[in-house]
Amino acid sequence: MSRLRRKLFGGSSRATDIAAPMLLMALILAGWELVVHVFAIPAYVLPPPTEIVAKIFEDWRIIFPHLQVTLFEIVAGYALAAVVGFLLSIAIVYSRAFRRGVLPLIVAAQTIPVIAIAPILVIWFGYNYVPRIIITALVAFFPLTISIVTGLQALEAEFINFFRSLNATGFQMFLKLRLPAALPNIFAGLKVATTLAVVGATISEWVGASAGLGYLMAQDSAQLNTTRVFSSLVVLGLCGMAFFASVGLVERLCMPWVHGRLDLSWFGQRSSAKSSSADTNEASTRTN
Amino acid sequence: MTNVRLAVSNLRVTYPLENRPRVNAIEHVDFSLRPNEFVSIIGPSGCGKSTLFNVIAGLLAPDSGAVHLDGRDIVGRPGNVAYMMQRDLLLPWRSILENVILGPELAGKPQAQSRATAQTLLRRFGLEGFENAYPSALSGGMRQRAALMRTILLERSVILLDEPFGALDALTRASMSEWLLGIQREFQRTMILITHDPDDAVFLSERVYVSSPRPMRIAGVVDVNLPRDRRRDVTLTPEFAAHKKQVLSHLQSNPEPRRAA
Numbered sequence: 001m002s003r004l005r006r007k008l009f010g011g012s013s014r015a016t017d018i019a020a021p022m023l024l025m026a027l028i029l030a031g032w033e034l035v036v037h038v039f040a041i042p043a044y045v046l047p048p049p050t051e052i053v054a055k056i057f058e059d060w061r062i063i064f065p066h067l068q069v070t071l072f073e074i075v076a077g078y079a080l081a082a083v084v085g086f087l088l089s090i091a092i093v094y095s096r097a098f099r100r101g102v103l104p105l106i107v108a109a110q111t112i113p114v115i116a117i118a119p120i121l122v123i124w125f126g127y128n129y130v131p132r133i134i135i136t137a138l139v140a141f142f143p144l145t146i147s148i149v150t151g152l153q154a155l156e157a158e159f160i161n162f163f164r165s166l167n168a169t170g171f172q173m174f175l176k177l178r179l180p181a182a183l184p185n186i187f188a189g190l191k192v193a194t195t196l197a198v199v200g201a202t203i204s205e206w207v208g209a210s211a212g213l214g215y216l217m218a219q220d221s222a223q224l225n226t227t228r229v230f231s232s233l234v235v236l237g238l239c240g241m242a243f244f245a246s247v248g249l250v251e252r253l254c255m256p257w258v259h260g261r262l263d264l265s266w267f268g269q270r271s272s273a274k275s276s277s278a279d280t281n282e283a284s285t286r287t288n
Numbered sequence: 289m290t291n292v293r294l295a296v297s298n299l300r301v302t303y304p305l306e307n308r309p310r311v312n313a314i315e316h317v318d319f320s321l322r323p324n325e326f327v328s329i330i331g332p333s334g335c336g337k338s339t340l341f342n343v344i345a346g347l348l349a350p351d352s353g354a355v356h357l358d359g360r361d362i363v364g365r366p367g368n369v370a371y372m373m374q375r376d377l378l379l380p381w382r383s384i385l386e387n388v389i390l391g392p393e394l395a396g397k398p399q400a401q402s403r404a405t406a407q408t409l410l411r412r413f414g415l416e417g418f419e420n421a422y423p424s425a426l427s428g429g430m431r432q433r434a435a436l437m438r439t440i441l442l443e444r445s446v447i448l449l450d451e452p453f454g455a456l457d458a459l460t461r462a463s464m465s466e467w468l469l470g471i472q473r474e475f476q477r478t479m480i481l482i483t484h485d486p487d488d489a490v491f492l493s494e495r496v497y498v499s500s501p502r503p504m505r506i507a508g509v510v511d512v513n514l515p516r517d518r519r520r521d522v523t524l525t526p527e528f529a530a531h532k533k534q535v536l537s538h539l540q541s542n543p544e545p546r547r548a549a
Contacts, residue, residue, distance in 0.1 A: 162377045165345045166442070167367025168394050176394070180381040257381045257422040 047227035055231040062216075063228075067235060069212040073129065073201040074243065077136020081193055085141045089148035093178075110142050114200070118207040132204035132212075139200030140193040147189025151182030184258065187251040194247050198240040292359075293478045294344070294369075294446050295320040299353035301339055312503035313339045314350070319497060319506060321478050323445070326469070328481045328489035330535060331499030331507075337482045338374075340504060341448045344480075345371040357446060370444040370477075374451050376435035378423035384434050385410075385419040391442035406441060412474075413437040414467075429460040436468070440475055449481045453488075461485075465492055466520045473516075486539075490514075490531045491523055498538035508538030 029049045035041070036048040043051060056063065088106070091098045114135055121131035155178055163173050205214030213232045220228045252259045301314040313336040321327055329337055342348040344355050346366035355363050362368040370391075378387045385406055392402035410416045413433045423431055432452055439447055452468075453461045465488050472479050472492075483489050489496045493512050500507040512531055514522055522528055 158373060158375060159377055159379075161342075161347060162371075162373060163394075164347055165366050165371040166391055166394050172394050176390075177379070180379070183381070255381070257424065 044224040044226045047230055051227050052230040052234060055227045056235060059228060059231065063213070063232060063235060066211055066213045066216045066232075067239070070201050070205065070214065070236070071239065073132050073136050073204065073212065074197045074239070076129070076133045077200055077204075078140055078193060078197040078243075080133060080137040081141035081144055081197065082190065084137065085145040085148060085189070085193075088141075088145050089152060092145075092149050093152045106142070106145070114138050115203060115207065118204065122208040127208055131207075132201065132209060135204035136197050136200035139203075140196040143196065144189040144193040147185045147192070148182065151185025151189075152178050154185065155181050183255055187247070187254070190247050191244060191251070194243040195240050198236060198243065202236065291322050292320045293323045293325070293357070294480075295354075295356045296340075296344065297354050297356070299340070299343065299350050299355070301336070301343060301348070301350045303339075314343070315503040315505050317353075317504060317506055321446070321480065324472075324476050324478055325495070326472055326479045326481070326493050327495045327497065328483055328493040329497045329499055330483055330486060330489045330539070331504065332501050332539075333484060334502060336502055336504035337499060338450055341371060341450050341480075341482065344446075344448060345369055368444065369446040369448055370439045370442040371448045372435055372439040372450065372452050374454055376423070376431040378431055378434055378438075380423055383420045383422060384415055384426070387423065388434060388438040388441055390438055402441065406437070409437060409440075412471075428456050429464060432456065432464065433467075436471065440471065440477070444477075446478045446480070449479060451482050451484065454484070461488075462520060468492065469518065486532050486535045487523060490528060490535060491518065491520075496531075496535055498535060507541070508534075510534045510538065 033048045033050060036046055047055075092103055093099075117138075118131065118135055121134055125131045125134070159177060159181070160173070163177050168176070201212070202214035202217070205212040206218055209215045213236055217229050217232045220226070220232070296317060296319050299314055299317040300312070302310040302312050304310050317340065319327070329340070331337055339348065343350050343363070346362055346364055346368060349364050354361060357368050360368075378384075379390070382390070385403065388406050388409075389399070389402040393399065407419070410419055413436070415430060415434055415437065418426060418430065423434070426434065436452065449468075453464045456464060469492055481489070481492060490510075490512055494516075496510040496512060497506050498508040498510070499505065510531060514527060514531070
């Protein structure tokens with residue numbers, strides 16, 4: 001089990017490695033709780049952590065439907081960003097005209113605050129999910145696209161020359177060389193995009209929405225229900241973490257050559273066993 | 289049919305420099321190989337030997353001259369000869385077995401068949417038990433053997449070897465060149481080796497071409513009259529030393545030119 005956990009989440013399984021950050025987090029939360037009580041800070045300014053958590057359970061039936069709406073926007077916007085980012089990256093890498101002509105426009109568009117174009121999107125697409133999914137995608141796609149482009153271009157010239165010497169087609173070159181070589185960068189971008197999608201979905205609900213955690217938070221802060229604002233934030237944060245972790249898991253499954261295979265029957269103790277057996281194998285061929 | 293497998297004739301290659309006239313990389317290089325010959329090209333680094341290989345491999349068009357494989361012009365046509373480059377260039381995301389069958393895979397041959405062929409050869413290449421390992425788990429020598437196995441599995445009659453063991457330590461290197469010779473005899477390939485090492489050149493080859501510094505010309509040819517079946521201990525014989533001396537004298541009579549200002 002502990003090995004599985006190590007394979008899945010990377011870190012060491014030693015108790016201290018988990019205990020130390022947990023302890024630190026507990027200390028911070030305890031300090032927060034203490035400050036609120038000692039200085040008698042009213043809950044509408046800063047609620048104590050215990051109340052925030054209690055509120056999540058108390059108001060779960062209110063929070064959950066909003067959460068479902070936001071989750072849908074996150075996943076749909078993220079998927080849209082991933083697909084558009086991927087296609088855009090290929091166009092940027094393979095077309096000089098596109099790289100020169102369209103990439104600067106995309107960069108320029110990034111300087112526009114998304115919240116400023118949200119009302120326009122509502123005018124164009126109506127008072128529904130579509131503008132919110134587009135906003136989520138707009139926030140998430142840019143770093144993702146840049147990562148994919150970087151990955152696809154990172155290939156060393158020698159590998160390209162080698163594939164050319166094998167008379168590989170352009171498509172083979174992409175599928176069997178550029179794409180796998182770009183995977184580390186692609187996943188780096190996909191991971192960054194998870195958190196951005198959460199941000200994007202939340203702010204998209206500040207304009208033209210009647211449901212979702214962002215909407216709920218806007219309503220609650222207007223009514224000084226600060227505790228529930230924090231509760232929503234915590235729920236959102238946990239979702240973001242889970243989303244990030246699941247993409248990380250997919251990354252591990254997709255790149256076994258970096259992270260080790262998940263079922264490692266003989267490949268077991270990677271670092272130690274493999275090198276020594278490589279050495280003996282070397283020696284045996286030498287004597288042949 | 290003639291008895292010539294690969295013929296390089298009157299090759300001239302120049303390459304552009306920024307804001308300057310084109311520089312000669314290769315000047316009037318002529319040589320030919322009979323089937324199953326092993327020939328070395330030795331010369332100082334940066335003399336244009338890799339450029340020569342890029343031309344033979346069809347990756348680079350020469351300014352003039354021709355390359356014929358079995359009488360067929362192969363200039364500018366990649367895929368006709370197998371080319372093993374200096375670095376092993378194993379794909380890190382593929383297991384050793386998946387790496388060595390890359391050639392047949394790209395050529396669209398049935399996977400099962402090439403996998404089966406590769407399985408039977410693993411032992412000969414000292415990679416038995418490592419077929420499912422990733423390249424990062426292998427030592428430098430094993431990686432080069434995997435790269436050579438991939439080159440053999442391309443099933444081309446001519447193999448170009450660009451300093452394949454250059455990055456290995458001296459001991460591994462000595463055993464690798466002996467092993468390489470065995471592979472060449474066994475699989476009946478015509479091989480051209482680029483090397484810096486006179487010992488490797490004489491030990492492996494039936495003929496050694498000594499290249500001048502840039503631009504590359506053939507400055508001398510040494511025919512190696514050693515038995516075709518050689519062991520490493522042949523390097524200790526006076527005959528071997530005599531051949532090596534010839535190679536060295538050709539190298540020394542063509543010193544690096546003083547750099548023009």
